[in-house]
Amino acid sequence: MSTAREIEDAIRSLSPGERAKLLQHLPHLFPEFAGDQEWDRIMADERPRPALSKLLDHYEADLEAHPTSFPKVAEDDFEQSA
Secondary structure (H helix, E strand, O other), X not given: OOOHHHHHHHHHOXXXXXXXXXXXXXXXXXXXXXXXXXXXXXXXXXXOOHHHHHHHHHHHHHHHHOHHHOOOOOHHHXXXXX
């Protein structure tokens, strides 16, 4: 079994073309990196989630009743800091 460091080293040793191929396959290897595809799967799941629905209803009611009490979200709030 390879360690994470050995896997990293192997990836770094790949040619640019092979790295590009690997990059295309990462969402299949790691579904958590699939981004919108993973969110689409979650959103399409129609199983009831009463606790989540109740929580979201609560926040939606709070937002409607007190719209200025929630901070505005800007695009740069989502930028990762190194």
